[in-house]
């Protein structure tokens with residue numbers, strides 16, 4: 399599978415500092431920032447700094463250091479937001495849309511972290 403990365407996508411521009419963002423966390427290989435159109439009281443996007451289109455692309459081709467950093471960044475964001483399950487009925491949902499069927503809008507890997515309200519069931523019928 400060949401993954402074509404478009405470096406003009408909006409998250410590439412955020413990473414280059416061409417567009418501002420509301421940063422929650424920055425690490426060596428990852429950036430987390432608030433979604434511009436939040437679907438829940440907490441809606442944070444976590445992205446790798448490397449040019450990966452989807453989760454499977456990242457999981458197949460990123461270095462171990464990038465994968466560890468990205469995974470730990472998600473934990474750090476959850477801790478920062480105080481949304482870990484177990485605390486006051488909190489909890490969260492991770493979503494990563496990929497491709498056409500996944501209705502991916504921005505072609506740079508991102509994990510949505512959603513929390514702060516009851517999120518309902520995982521999927522609605524299309």
Ligand code: 5GP
Pocket residue numbers: 408417419420431432433434435436494495501502503504505
């Ligand atoms: P997708 O549909 O690709 O999974 O999600 C893309 C997300 O990026 C959407 O939730 C959308 O609101 C968010 N988004 C799009 N443009 C921007 C932007 O310029 N800044 C931020 N912070 N989020 C954006």
